[in-house]
């Protein structure tokens with residue numbers, strides 16, 4: 001090595017910017033907590049967003065109905081749980097430390113365990129007994145610097161069984177590997193040296209052959225990394241797609257031939273206090289769909305739709321003539337993201353004017369586009385896993401039927417006929433994502449999901465016949481306590 | 495020039511200039527995470543030279559887990575900044591990921607750590623006073 005090379009390699013340090021928004025000092029966050037503490041006394045539905053610190057285990061949950069003997073496996077869920085330390089409450093629901101909840105089904109019995117993901121941030125703050133990282137203007141003193149995205153990785157968004165592990169997923173940093181039974185954290189997943197610390201989104205998509213696809217957006221450069229992993233999580237290939245997009249990118253889609261990067265109508269206001277606060281809706285910006293070739297990651301086409309925002313997509317597929325169709329849960333703007341700040345200070349979360357609807361987006365071979373919205377609120381879309389990237393008839397969502405605090409119902413909808421099969425849990429329940437456990441014969445199976453009964457202060461997990469939801473649960477198991485409302489999960493069949 | 499030569503040259507230069515410059519800058523890193531590889535460090539005199547990447551002196555020391563000490567010799571009075579990295583895989587390069595984020599440990603004098611970006615020069619400044627024989631600085635390695 002010569003002197004010039006030596007200097008050049010060190011010079012990288014001077015020019016490398018971390019890619020996170022700048023935190024600014026803000027108001028008194030104790031007030032934030034006080035507001036929430038006062039609000040929960042008058043609205044007990046806010047229990048779902050209460051600070052949660054207990055790692056628990058429960059054997060032989062109380063069961064209503066009967067779980068089929070051949071229904072065995074583990075239902076994993078992830079979500080923000082630790083929301084307060086030392087009297088300080090985080091401002092945004094996305095900023096809680098992730099906790100994995102595992103419901104194990106075996107011989108008609110159900111057991112439970114939950115554990116925090118032992119992230120760098122969680123371990124450090126647990127030791128210090130206070131929040132050390134101030135990335136949303138909490139106004140903390142003696143903070144630690146945020147030197148990389150992984151230094152504040154909260155691993156709180158989704159959990160995916162991969163090979164002999166489960167991966168706790170976030171959006172802006174590495175996945176964390178964990179033991180599938182004990183839920184012990186092994187550490188960050190490094191797919192290869194070049195990808196260390198790179199963003200790995202919380203919404204991987206899995207092809208019928210087990211191939212795991214994912215993306216990660218580098219906010220600073222607008223470059224999107226595309227990952228192709230084998231079914232055990234081993235790196236097969238990665239590539240970069242260049243964009244001029246620097247805002248939040250939560251989910252993506254695959255078809256049999258393409259990767260769809262759907263860029264919603266967002267821009268970044270660098271003055272915002274924290275990641276969520278920096279995200280702004282831009283009504284003058286089209287929603288764009290980047291069609292990327294799965295074989296070489298080349299950008300094939302870009303299509304535009306009227307301005308909107310979406311967190312989540314159900315599925316995409318291509319017809320013989322090249323027409324691309326996909327569905328997503330579309331919001332008219334970004335209000336939903338900012339309401340998740342309100343809910344943290346105890347504002348009642350009325351969804352009525354931030355409703356998301358299932359929309360089918362169509363891109364014709366000549367580049368013309370069309371979108372059709374379906375009535376009723378819909379979020380957390382899921383499909384039968386084997387149909388990922390292929391034509392699906394039904395999309396399974398949760399929603400609210402009357403201004404729920406969270407969601408009060410589940411449904412499947414035929415995107416061809418609009419026919420709905422729905423079950424309303426009722427207003428005592430805060431309903432979370434429900435996922436499909438497919439039977440080998442395909443297009444049939446179970447729908448499983450959790451709901452928090454805020455009156456009983458207990459969480460239940462319910463199993464439905466996915467083709468007959470309206471008849472209600474086949475079986476339901478009750479935890480003797482509640483767990484916090486979370487985001488996403490997946491079922492590992494045994 | 496290989497590493498051995500670089501070190502020898504650094505020492506030789508130091509000896510030659512012994513009469514002109516007097517002070518040493520003692521650097522302590524207290525959180526090196528392994529015995530593998532080496533630490534490559536540079537010292538800059540003043541903000542302009544830091545920003546333009548023109549070091550006063552460079553040094554390579556074997557890494558050891560825990561606390562590491564080394565010194566830059568024969569510096570004249572003035573304002574200095576140190577930057578360094580832990581070349582854990584001995585490839586003589588600060589490895590980065592696809593987006594240019596360092597994937598090996600790095601650090602700066604005065605325990606400067608960037609927040610949402612690289613640290614500022616003013617946070618890494620160490621002053622060698624006129625007539626002083628030495629100055630001390632600590633570096634926090636960021637992994």
Ligand SMILES: [Fe+2]
Nearest residue numbers: 250311487488
């Ligand atoms: Fe999500």
